[in-house]
Every structure is written in structure tokens, then in C-alpha cells.
Amino acid sequence: MPSPSSHAPEIDRSQPAVVVEDLHRSFGALKAVDGVSFTIDHGRVVGFVGANGAGKTTTMRIMATLDSPGAGRVCMGGHNVVHHPAKVRRLLGWMPDAFGTYEHMSVLEYMDFYARALGFKGDERLRRIQEVMDFTDLTPLADRMSNKMSKGQTQRLCLGRALLHDPQILILDEPAAGLDPKARVELKNLIRILAQEGKTILISSHILSELGEMCDSLLFIDNGRIVHHGDAQSMLRGTETAGETLVNVQIAGNPAKLLEWALTAPLVKVEDETKRGARLRIQAADDDTLAGVLRRMIQDGLPVLDFHREERRLEDAFIDMLGQIDRGRRSEPPPLPGQNDE
Amino acid sequence: MRSDFELRPSFVIQISSFDIPLFIRRKEASTAMTTTALPLLRDFGDRFSPIVVKELRQGLRTRFFTAALLLFHALIILLLASVLLDAPVQTVNGIFWGIAGLMLLVVLPLRAFNELNAESSDGTLDMLTLTSIPSFRILSGKWVALFSQSLLVAGSLLPYMVARYFFGGVEILREVAALIVLVLASGIITAALLAFSSQKSVLLRIALAVGVGFAATPLGLFTAFLVVSNEGDSLIREFLTLAAWEKWSLCGGIVALACYIIWFFLALGASRIAPPSENQSTRKRMIVLAAHATLTLIGWLLGWFGNEAEYAMWAFIPLVPLTMLAAMDVLTEDPPLYPTAVAVLAGKGRAGSLLGRILHPGWPSGVPYSAILVVMTLSILVGVIMRSSFSRWDDFTLFMLLLQLAVFPPVLISLNRSNRFANWWVVQVSMIAAGMLLAVFCEGMGARDLGGVGALAPVTTLFAAEIVGYSSRDGVLQIGCVCALLWTLAAFVRAFLNFPTYTALENEARQLNPPRHDAAE
Numbered sequence: 001m002p003s004p005s006s007h008a009p010e011i012d013r014s015q016p017a018v019v020v021e022d023l024h025r026s027f028g029a030l031k032a033v034d035g036v037s038f039t040i041d042h043g044r045v046v047g048f049v050g051a052n053g054a055g056k057t058t059t060m061r062i063m064a065t066l067d068s069p070g071a072g073r074v075c076m077g078g079h080n081v082v083h084h085p086a087k088v089r090r091l092l093g094w095m096p097d098a099f100g101t102y103e104h105m106s107v108l109e110y111m112d113f114y115a116r117a118l119g120f121k122g123d124e125r126l127r128r129i130q131e132v133m134d135f136t137d138l139t140p141l142a143d144r145m146s147n148k149m150s151k152g153q154t155q156r157l158c159l160g161r162a163l164l165h166d167p168q169i170l171i172l173d174e175p176a177a178g179l180d181p182k183a184r185v186e187l188k189n190l191i192r193i194l195a196q197e198g199k200t201i202l203i204s205s206h207i208l209s210e211l212g213e214m215c216d217s218l219l220f221i222d223n224g225r226i227v228h229h230g231d232a233q234s235m236l237r238g239t240e241t242a243g244e245t246l247v248n249v250q251i252a253g254n255p256a257k258l259l260e261w262a263l264t265a266p267l268v269k270v271e272d273e274t275k276r277g278a279r280l281r282i283q284a285a286d287d288d289t290l291a292g293v294l295r296r297m298i299q300d301g302l303p304v305l306d307f308h309r310e311e312r313r314l315e316d317a318f319i320d321m322l323g324q325i326d327r328g329r330r331s332e333p334p335p336l337p338g339q340n341d342e
Numbered sequence: 343m344r345s346d347f348e349l350r351p352s353f354v355i356q357i358s359s360f361d362i363p364l365f366i367r368r369k370e371a372s373t374a375m376t377t378t379a380l381p382l383l384r385d386f387g388d389r390f391s392p393i394v395v396k397e398l399r400q401g402l403r404t405r406f407f408t409a410a411l412l413l414f415h416a417l418i419i420l421l422l423a424s425v426l427l428d429a430p431v432q433t434v435n436g437i438f439w440g441i442a443g444l445m446l447l448v449v450l451p452l453r454a455f456n457e458l459n460a461e462s463s464d465g466t467l468d469m470l471t472l473t474s475i476p477s478f479r480i481l482s483g484k485w486v487a488l489f490s491q492s493l494l495v496a497g498s499l500l501p502y503m504v505a506r507y508f509f510g511g512v513e514i515l516r517e518v519a520a521l522i523v524l525v526l527a528s529g530i531i532t533a534a535l536l537a538f539s540s541q542k543s544v545l546l547r548i549a550l551a552v553g554v555g556f557a558a559t560p561l562g563l564f565t566a567f568l569v570v571s572n573e574g575d576s577l578i579r580e581f582l583t584l585a586a587w588e589k590w591s592l593c594g595g596i597v598a599l600a601c602y603i604i605w606f607f608l609a610l611g612a613s614r615i616a617p618p619s620e621n622q623s624t625r626k627r628m629i630v631l632a633a634h635a636t637l638t639l640i641g642w643l644l645g646w647f648g649n650e651a652e653y654a655m656w657a658f659i660p661l662v663p664l665t666m667l668a669a670m671d672v673l674t675e676d677p678p679l680y681p682t683a684v685a686v687l688a689g690k691g692r693a694g695s696l697l698g699r700i701l702h703p704g705w706p707s708g709v710p711y712s713a714i715l716v717v718m719t720l721s722i723l724v725g726v727i728m729r730s731s732f733s734r735w736d737d738f739t740l741f742m743l744l745l746q747l748a749v750f751p752p753v754l755i756s757l758n759r760s761n762r763f764a765n766w767w768v769v770q771v772s773m774i775a776a777g778m779l780l781a782v783f784c785e786g787m788g789a790r791d792l793g794g795v796g797a798l799a800p801v802t803t804l805f806a807a808e809i810v811g812y813s814s815r816d817g818v819l820q821i822g823c824v825c826a827l828l829w830t831l832a833a834f835v836r837a838f839l840n841f842p843t844y845t846a847l848e849n850e851a852r853q854l855n856p857p858r859h860d861a862a863e
Contacts, residue, residue, distance in 0.1 A: 089471075094472055098465055103404075117393075
């Protein structure tokens with residue numbers, strides 16, 4: 001695990017690690033970021049979720065001082081990205097979604113180059129390279145050409161580079177994209193250790209289940225706007241259809257019996273047929289009613305083999321949320337002529 | 343903090359199974375690396391720029407460099423062997439310098455063609471930006487690495503030069519002078535191609551590389567003139583007759599000019615890749631202004647105190663393209679977005695604000711800045727005219743005025759909205775094309791008088807003056823100059839309309855708290 005180095009930049013812990021206020025950024029007519037606001041406290045791991053083109057990367061690039069905000073305020077570690085970009089860069093580790101390595105340069109030389117560029121000298125430089133390479137498990141690859149590695153190894157190289165100056169805030173844009181399951185687990189392991197170190201981490205990913213596992217809270221962005229900020233459970237609760245529960249039922253014998261039964265049973269609707277039963281939507285969420293439904297099935301002679309409540313997945317919750325937003329948009333009255341001309 | 347998260351326990355259990363083998367492997371490998379690999383990183387000391395270290399490590403390993411070096415030496419060896427077979431020495435000398443010129447002026451500098459664009463498109467430039475290495479250091483580091491490889495090749499020519507000396511027919515001073523010219527030219531071409539490699543468009547880069555090639559042709563011809571022709575010999579003899587201070591002034595002046603041009607191109611490239619928060623312009627403008635003021639002063643002194651007023655042309659001729667390049671550079675800069683980009687002068691009160699109108703980054707301040715450079719350059723010509731008996735406001739003067747004012751119209755014409763740099767060149771090339779079309783049209787229609795339409799823009803006026811013929815030439819040139827001045831005036835108006843951007847940023851920069859109060863932002 002990287003030890004604190006003399007190059008570690010100062011950070012103001014009296015303020016949130018990240019403050020984004022009413023951030024706007026347009027590319028011509030396209031509003032990539034449209035009034036995004038959120039804060040992240042020190043030591044939190046936050047997932048940044050959104051479809052392609054939702055505004056994740058633009059927001060992250062502005063936070064990393066690589067793009068300029070059209071309007072709004074972004075402070076990292078108490079430093080405004082527009083007023084003090086050099087300070088922000090010193091306390092920031094950035095891992096982009098797409099990045100290149102250099103030809104004719106080994107992993108060791110790659111790390112050495114960035115260590116030199118960050119101002120490490122002499123033995124301190126060598127020590128720091130070794131610490132980071134050990135941490136990211138790059139040591140066995142020291143002599144490998146940096147442009148001839150697998151995706152997972154390249155991601156670890158990029159993470160190692162981002163950690164060289166021991167940054168307090170890490171911005172990781174799609175770090176798990178294209179990784180095999182083993183590489184994903186290793187990357188999650190590294191992120192977990194960094195979180196335990198107290199680093200503030202913002203991770204974007206399309207794989208919501210992974211973010212749910214790693215993150216303290218999730219930020220959902222759609223069309224350049226934050227549509228949800230909270231932990232995974234609040235996300236699941238927030239999009240749950242009130243007072244309804246999905247139940248997966250399997251019976252012995254012909255599943256048609258179950259479907260016939262469901263037609264007459266109160267509070268029960270068939271959602272889907274399955275090979276050995278059905279997914280039922282029950283108009284209740286409390287345990288007593290669900291137990292009552294199961295009891296009635298057995299009393300009515302159904303040979304029930306399996307009866308279990310379906311857990312909602314984050315993906316479903318996200319899609320439901322987008323659906324709700326979309327329906328909300330469509331229900332809005334169309335703008336009057338000339339209303340949008342300003 | 344994370345205890346409220348339900349999925350975490352299963353995640354930790356899953357990860358734990360990977361922890362043990364992973365960390366064991368790390369410990370074993372780390373011991374191995376300490377004893378073998380890490381000391382290798384001491385090959386370059388800490389004093390070397392990180393970019394130089396990186397570029398040298400990469401550059402010397404490329405197949406291109408190795409293959410070019412081997413092929414080059416194989417050709418030279420074959421060439422020298424031909425002398426033993428009674429090949430004419432003069433021909434061998436010509437071919438020898440032809441190969442050396444091709445290598446130093448074309449092959450090696452061409453490696454810079456895609457340097458910055460590759461960094462940008464691969465996403466590595468962002469990562470360099472985050473290390474806070476200034477853009478100029480990136481450019482200079484790359485140039486040092488590329489040029490040192492050219493020096494390596496130039497140095498490897500020395501044994502062959504000695505060998506040829508023993509074969510006979512070689513004047514050592516001429517050869518050394520030619521080698522120095524080639525090395526300097528190689529440095530300039532490399533710097534120019536490196537600066538232009540910041541452009542994304544391959545077509546634009548090819549066009550600019552061709553332009554650099556044309557501009558460097560006189561240097562190549564001068565080398566040929568030095569080593570092959572008999573006049574080269576008499577030029578060297580004439581040089582040897584000069585007084586010591588004259589020799590040193592001449593050599594020093596040439597080297598200083600070459601160094602300035604190299605620095606200028608590197609600064610130009612740096613301002614193209616700099617993040618918007620970085621100010622790469624103010625310092626560059628001040629140095630350019632100082633260099634131009636020095637050359638202008640030399641021009642005045644030569645014009646007023648030299649044996650002949652035309653001696654001032656030694657300063658004027660190099661200033662003409664340098665002014666156009668400097669103006670092109672500042673007129674194609676994007677206006678600043680960050681207060682940090684104007685902070686240097688914003689903190690110096692009213693005087694700072696006033697200076698900012700010519701020294702802040704961005705094309706609006708570039709307009710008055712360019713006008714100052716143009717006035718300085720043309721003032722040498724005015725001095726010559728006032729002192730010389732034969733000079734007057736003739737074609738040459740008007741041509742020069744038009745040439746200098748030709749830098750302004752692209753400020754007002756937008757053919758490429760996304761890239762001001764490309765726009766400047768596209769507008770100029772379009773003007774040249776329009777001038778040529780006009781010439782063809784007028785010639786075809788037999789209506790030479792129609793050529794006068796070309797006087798509407800500075801570049802097309804240069805064609806129009808040729809189209810209309812000798813009798814109307816002066817009139818067309820004069821109308822062209824008036825139109826060019828109107829273009830310049832319009833550029834000034836557009837610049838002034840954009841000055842509030844500077845005022846807003848200056849106010850923001852002044853309100854910035856000093857670093858110790860950052861947290862209170």
C-alpha cells in the first residue's frame with residue numbers, strides 16, 4: 001500500500017472533498033452538463049452512473065481541470081478548479097476511460113517518467129516507484145513493454161501512475177470497462193484498500209452491481225442533470241412501485257394450474273410465465289399478506305416447490321428511474337411558440 | 343461510514359480469497375526488482391528533464407531511427423569506396439552532402455511530424471498536463487531529444503569528412519561551415535514541424551511541412567553553394583578577411599537568430615497544447631517584442647550609420663517573415679477562459695491592465711500587438727527611404743506594406759470555426775487561390791483591367807498588381823494598401839469589442855484570495 005510521501009499535497013478537511021455547484025458545460029448547441037450540483041465528503045467512495053453521453057466524463061474532466069466549466073463552481077479539496085488549477089492537480093489522481101501508453105517504454109520506465117514529471121528525485125523516486133508498483137502488483141511486469149499488456153494490466157498501470165503523488169482524491173472514469181472477472185476483482189480490491197486509506201474516490205461505471213458493492217453512495221446523471229444522489233438502498237426503495245412485490249413461484253407438475261389459480265386469486269397478477277411456474281405481482285409489500293398468499297396456494301392444492309420474493313437489481317431501479325423521468329417529460333405540456341426563443 | 347452498506351460483507355469475503363496469493367507474489371517480485379530493475383532507472387540523472395529522458399529512451403529504440411542510421415552509413419561508405427574506384431571527387435562531394443542534407447533536413451526532422459498530435463489523440467497529453475509540467479518544457483524536451491539524435495548523426499559524419507580530406511579535393515573550412523549550416527537548419531526545421539504537429543488535421547500538417555520545406559530550401563541551396571561551387575570558396579576567403587569583431591558578430595548573429603527561431607517555434611507549439619488555465623503567451627510576447635525591438639534597432643543603426651542605407655536590409659529581410667509568423671501566432675490564439683491566464687498582469691494595476699491589452703493571451707490583444715510589430719518592421723524601411731537617394735514609396739515598399747498587413751484579414755473571415763490556427767492558413771491559401779483564379783480569368787477574358795478587383799484584399803492585391811500591368815500597377819497597389827488598412831481597422835474594432843472579456847477575467851483574478859485563504863473560497 002503506498003505510504004504517504006513528501007509530495008502529498010495539502011488538503012482542507014474543514015470543507016467537503018468535492019463541491020460541484022450548478023455546473024454547466026455546452027459544446028455548441030449540445031448541453032453536456034446542465035446544472036449539476038453535488039458534494040462528496042472526505043473518505044467517501046461515490047459511484048457516478050449514467051448512460052453514454054449523459055455528461056459523466058465531461059463533469060469528471062472539469063473536476064480534473066482538463067476542461068473548463070461554462071458556468072458554476074467546482075472545488076476540489078477546498079480549491080476552485082478555475083482559480084487554482086495547479087493546486088487541484090496536485091491533490092488529484094485521474095484515471096481516464098481511454099488513455100494511451102508509450103511505445104518502446106517498459107512499465108518501469110513509464111512509472112519512472114511520471115515520477116520524474118511529478119518532481120520525485122533520486123532514491124525517493126525509486127522508493128516511490130517500488131511502493132506503487134508493489135501496491136498495484138505491477139512489479140512482475142516491470143520489464144514488459146507498456147503498450148503490450150492486457151487491458152487489466154494497463155488499467156493497473158494507469159492506476160499506479162495516478163497514485164504516484166499520493167493524491168487524496170481519485171477520479172476513476174470507467175476503470176472496470178473491458179476487464180475480465182479476475183481483473184475486476186483485483187481492481188475492486190485495490191479500490192477497497194484505497195478507500196480504507198481514507199481517500200475520496202469518484203468512480204464512473206456502467207456495471208451498476210459493481211458500483212453498488214464498492215460505493216457508499218451513487219450519483220445518477222441523465223441528460224446532463226443529476227437525477228438521484230444517495231446510497232444503493234435508497235435508490236432501490238425510491239424506484240420501487242409502492243405496495244407491490246414480485247414473487248417467483250415454482251410448482252410441481254403443470255404450471256398452468258398456477259396460472260389458473262392466479263386468475264381467481266385476490267391481490268395477485270401474473271407478471272411472466274416461467275418454465276416451472278410464474279412470476280407473480282402481489283398487490284402488497286408486507287410479510288403477513290405474502291405469507292397469506294402462500295398459505296392460500298397450499299390450501300387450494302397447488303404443489304408449491306419454491307416461493308421467494310425477487311430482489312430488485314440496481315440496473316432495474318435505474319431503468320425504472322429513467323422511465324419515470326421520461327414519462328414526466330412527456331406529460332409536460334409542449335412549450336408555447338416563442339417560449340424557447342430567448 | 344460504510345457500515346450501512348449491505349453488499350459490502352460479501353464483497354470483502356470474495357476479495358479476501360485473492361488477497362493472499364496476490365500479496366505473496368508482490369513480495370517475491372519486489373525483492374527481485376530491487377536487485378535488478380530499479381538501478382536501471384539511474385541511467386539519466388535527476389537534472390535531465392523528464393521529457394528528455396522519456397524521448398531519448400523511446401527515440402533511440404525506434405526502428406525508424408536505427409534503420410535510417412544504418413542505411414545512411416551504408417550509403418556513405420559505398421560512396422567513399424567509389425572514390426577508390428576513381429569516381430570524380432567533385433561528384434562524390436556533391437552526393438555526400440546531398441545524402442547528409444537529406445538526412446539532417448528531411449528524414450530526421452520528419453519524426454516530429456506527428457509528435458504532439460499523437461500525445462493528444464492517445465490521451466497522454468492530459469496526463470502530462472496533470473503532472474504540472476509546463477507546456478514549453480514538453481516542447482523543449484521533445485526538441486532536445488530529437489535534435490540530439492540529429493547531432494549524433496551529424497557527429498558521425500566527421501570521420502567521413504576526415505577520410506575525404508585525405509582523398510583530396512576537400513576544403514575543410516567550407517565543409518565545417520556547411521555542416522554548421524545543416525545542423526542549425528535541422529534544428530529550426532525540427533522545431534517548426536514539432537510546433538505544427540500540435541494540429542489535428544493531417545492535411546494542414548502536410549501543407550505546413552511543405553511550406554517549411556520551401557522556406558528551408560535557401561539553406562539547403564546555401565550549403566550546396568558552400569561545398570560545391572567555386573564562389574563558396576571565395577565567400578569563405580572574404581569572410582576570413584573580416585576583422586575579428588565582424589567575424590564574431592556575424593557568426594554570433596546567425597547563431598542567435600537560429601536560436602530565436604527555434605525558441606519561437608517551440609513557444610508557438612507550447613501555446614497550442616497548453617491547458618486553458620496556463621498562460622503561455624505573455625512571456626512569449628514580451629520576448630518576441632524584445633527580439634524584434636533589437637532587430638529594429640540594428641536596422642536603424644545600419645540604416646543611419648552604415649556606409650550605405652541598404653545595409654538596414656540585413657535586419658529588415660529576416661524581420662519580414664518573423665513578424666508575419668509572430669502575428670499569425672498571436673492572432674490565432676483562443677481568448678483566455680481562466681483568470682489564472684491573465685493574473686500576471688491583472689495584479690499590476692492600471693498599467694498592468696493597459697499592457698494586458700497587448701500581452702494577455704488571445705487574439706483580441708494580438709491585434710494591437712501585431713500592429714506594433716508591423717510598425718516596428720516597416721519603420722526600418724522608412725529609415726532607409728529617408729536616407730537613401732534612390733529609394734522612395736515605390737512598388738517594393740507597397741509590396742512590403744501589403745505583405746505585413748496581410749496578417750489581419752483572417753481575424754475577420756471565418757472559414758474554419760473550430761480552429762483559429764487552421765482558419766488563418768485556410769484564409770491565406772484561399773486568398774492566394776482567389777488571386778490565381780483572378781489572373782487566369784482576366785487573362786482568359788482579355789480584360790486585364792478587371793484585375794483591379796483584387797485590390798480588395800492584401801494578398802489578392804499582390805496578384806492584381808501583376809494582372810493590370812505596369813501602367814496601372816501603382817494605382818492598384820495604392821488602392822490595395824488603403825483596403826488593407828481598412829481591414830486592419832476592422833480587425834481593431836473587432837478586437838476592442840472583445841476586450842470586456844479581459845476586463846471580466848482581470849476583475850476575477852484580482853478578487854482571487856491569496857493561497858493561504860484558498861479554503862475560504
